Amino acid sequence: MGSQYPADSFIIHSPHTLLWTMKLVGKNVTVYIQGDTATKMEELKEVNWSQVCKSAIESYIEARKSVNPAARLKLDKMKQTEQKEGYMFGAELAKDVLDKLSYDQVHKLRWNVLNETWDDYAEADDLEADWLNETVLGERMFTKESQKKRRQEFERWASKQGSLGWVLALAEQRKGFRKNSQFYAGMVKGLREILA
Secondary structure (H helix, E strand, O other): OOOOOOOOEEEEEOOOOEEEEEOOOOOOOOOOOOHHHHHHHHHOOOOOHHHHHHHHHHHHHHHHHOOOHHHHHHHHHHHHHHHHHHHHHHHHHHHHHHHHOOHHHHHHHHHHHOOOOHHHOOOOOOHHHHHHHOOEOOEOOOOHHHHHHHHHHHHHHHOOOOOHHHHHHHHHHOOOOOOOHHHHHHHHHHHHHHHO
16 A cells, blocks of 8 residues: 655644645755956845746746747747836836925835735736726726726826826836736835835
8 A cells, every 4th residue: 555645745643733834845956257347236235136047947948838939939039028127117217206305205105015026916906907997996897987987096096196006007108108917016025125
């Protein structure tokens, strides 16, 4: 009869305790970065470069496992470009924010509002999600009346100086703004880093 536990685990069992521990399998990889890129990395001391490499490797593996790896890699490259351009846009948008808010308002915006990443929220009826996805309470099928009502809610939110809605309305007014999740994620990251 086979064990109910994986072969690479061990068990400590006593009358009052059962502890099951799996052996973690990982791989260390050494990456050599030359010259100018290494210097730029040194300037960004707050970045977790191991996580950046890990994410790139995971993305590459997923692309290779897909039905059409070339298309998947192209899409990943497009997403990276959108995030990079969003980041640059966010860094520029930070200038507008700094021109219009007091230090206290900037501090609250950065640490109370811009403290989440795109992946951290997934509320379907969230104003932020509706603004980005052009939905009403997470739904794509809606009446003109419900769309008008939701737009009014957004405008009330955007009228509160220092709110995320206010920042998004400011972003919509800037040349080069694009409304998609990758650009948005980069924009928020750019804002977060500049306003920190």
